Amino acid sequence: MSFLLFLLLLILSSLTSHLNATTSLRIGVNLGQLGDNLPPPARSIELIRRLRAKAVKIYDANATVLSAVSGTGIRVSVMLPNQLIPSVASNQSFSDSWVSSQILPFYPKARIRYLLVGNEILSDFSISNSTWPHLVPAMANLKRSLRSHSIHNIKLGTTLAMDSLSVSFPPSAGAFRADIATSVITPLLRFLNSSKSFYFVDVYPYFPWAANPSSIDLDYALFAGNPSKYYTDPGSGLTYTNLFDQMLDAVFAAMTRLGFGQIPIFVAETGWPNNCDIDQIGANIFNAATYNRNLARRLSHKPPIGTPARPGMVIPAMIFALYNENLKGGPGTERHWGLLYPNGTRVYPVDLTGKLPDRKYPPLPAPTNNAPYKGKIWCVVDEEKGVDEKALVAALAYACGQGNGTCEGIEKGKECFRPNTVVAHASYAFNSYWQQFRYSGGTCFFGGLAVQTTKDPSYGSCKFRA
Ligand SMILES: *[C@@H]1O[C@H](CO)[C@@H](O)[C@H](O)[C@H]1NC(C)=O
Ligand SMILES: *[C@@H]1O[C@H](CO)[C@@H](O)[C@H](O)[C@H]1NC(C)=O
Ligand SMILES: *[C@@H]1O[C@H](CO)[C@@H](O)[C@H](O)[C@H]1NC(C)=O
Ligand SMILES: *[C@@H]1O[C@H](CO)[C@@H](O)[C@H](O)[C@H]1NC(C)=O
Ligand SMILES: *[C@@H]1O[C@H](CO)[C@@H](O)[C@H](O)[C@H]1NC(C)=O
Numbered sequence: 001m002s003f004l005l006f007l008l009l010l011i012l013s014s015l016t017s018h019l020n021a022t023t024s025l026r027i028g029v030n031l032g033q034l035g036d037n038l039p040p041p042a043r044s045i046e047l048i049r050r051l052r053a054k055a056v057k058i059y060d061a062n063a064t065v066l067s068a069v070s071g072t073g074i075r076v077s078v079m080l081p082n083q084l085i086p087s088v089a090s091n092q093s094f095s096d097s098w099v100s101s102q103i104l105p106f107y108p109k110a111r112i113r114y115l116l117v118g119n120e121i122l123s124d125f126s127i128s129n130s131t132w133p134h135l136v137p138a139m140a141n142l143k144r145s146l147r148s149h150s151i152h153n154i155k156l157g158t159t160l161a162m163d164s165l166s167v168s169f170p171p172s173a174g175a176f177r178a179d180i181a182t183s184v185i186t187p188l189l190r191f192l193n194s195s196k197s198f199y200f201v202d203v204y205p206y207f208p209w210a211a212n213p214s215s216i217d218l219d220y221a222l223f224a225g226n227p228s229k230y231y232t233d234p235g236s237g238l239t240y241t242n243l244f245d246q247m248l249d250a251v252f253a254a255m256t257r258l259g260f261g262q263i264p265i266f267v268a269e270t271g272w273p274n275n276c277d278i279d280q281i282g283a284n285i286f287n288a289a290t291y292n293r294n295l296a297r298r299l300s301h302k303p304p305i306g307t308p309a310r311p312g313m314v315i316p317a318m319i320f321a322l323y324n325e326n327l328k329g330g331p332g333t334e335r336h337w338g339l340l341y342p343n344g345t346r347v348y349p350v351d352l353t354g355k356l357p358d359r360k361y362p363p364l365p366a367p368t369n370n371a372p373y374k375g376k377i378w379c380v381v382d383e384e385k386g387v388d389e390k391a392l393v394a395a396l397a398y399a400c401g402q403g404n405g406t407c408e409g410i411e412k413g414k415e416c417f418r419p420n421t422v423v424a425h426a427s428y429a430f431n432s433y434w435q436q437f438r439y440s441g442g443t444c445f446f447g448g449l450a451v452q453t454t455k456d457p458s459y460g461s462c463k464f465r466a
């Protein structure tokens, strides 16, 4: 009898530990597809499976991706594009037909679990009138559309950036922006609370650190701070060991201020860039691997750690992103968030189950750009990639049209006119443009035609500004 009981207990415990092993994985990946060199969706899903990620988020409801992920058991978050929000909100039939055409063909074979309505819409002020007021009505219509097909296990949400807060430091002072708090956020939180969904937020410790590396310790941003660098919030008395927790607790505080402190957080995007331009800092393989490994370990911990203000809370997260995406504009970091290169090779190994201890990983290349580069930098044509003359001509014309006297130096008879080639003139123009605009958001990119260099491209009497 007692032996049978023992046997039963043994079976039960192995069953539950098996369940834990298969259901507790809290880390997924974002499948961004802004690259012209990325594998087809079926291969992407296979790569996600090999990373042992159990969840994927996409930025639309791409049919090829949804059929590729069908039957794999991977949980899926799909997104309704921002520009459809007004139509969905004002027209129940529109909502019904979107759900019928985009979701139903793949559900339930594709394990769609979250329908995210828009991407960081409250960061786009150009749609403040046209779209923000329609967010929650759109979510309500989509929920009705799903219910009409008796679908109860797809939750509605929307992903917001940290800039929906006007105060995030100290975390206990966290507050939503005044322009959205009562008009958009309160109805949103009421909806999320009553439908038992999550507040989805994109959380990137990289950005506050990179904007302020002298006042924030890098190790604190990488979950690797030592106790002398911990931060105690004077408002709450809580001690923070890392920047990620600090950012999440600012969101919790802001929700609490509006009366909805119990809504759980889902980290819709987080990560660390693995490379960057010369004038940026801290984006390298060492830091990216350290951040994502520590994140996976922390969020997968059993029992769940939570945050100082929400101890024990499970915090699911999606790492951004599967690939380095070469078509993203902006500074170099934007194109280097991937766990994988476009050819499917890992940029660095990372165990998303969080089980592998640091000592089991092979050594990482030492970081070289954790401090700002102090020397001069120029912006020139990236000749290594092979030169696309037609694109260069267009980029040259664009650059010359910006700023003051941008292309004077390459006018006929001027010191940089010769050699009179598109490449030479474009290099001059890119540099002249970038030197004027680099501190006001201008980037040295030009659709991939330009690259930063520390080697002075000046020659003879032709001087390149720096
Ligand atoms: C789905 O994604 C694939 C791969 O990026 C792309 O080729 C295809 O055009 C997308 N389909 C739609 C309908 O956007
Ligand atoms: C509502 O959406 C349906 C389905 O897309 C469409 O046929 C209809 O014209 C829309 N009605 C209005 C008033 O826009
Ligand atoms: C939104 O509407 C207000 C009031 O009509 C107006 O002042 C503002 O310029 C509009 N904003 C946008 C982005 O259209
Ligand atoms: C949140 O939802 C719970 C359960 O559905 C409810 O009891 C509570 O009153 C809601 N909170 C607010 C602030 O509406
Ligand atoms: C994949 O791409 C990376 C980065 O360009 C390169 O270092 C690596 O050798 C490539 N791997 C294969 C198998 O081609």
Ligand SMILES: *[C@@H]1O[C@H](CO)[C@@H](O)[C@H](O)[C@H]1NC(C)=O
Pocket (backbone or CB within 6 Å): 403, 404, 436, 437
């Ligand atoms: C161009 O010149 C105008 C007038 O002197 C000035 O206001 C503007 O800031 C200059 N632009 C740049 C990019 O230097």
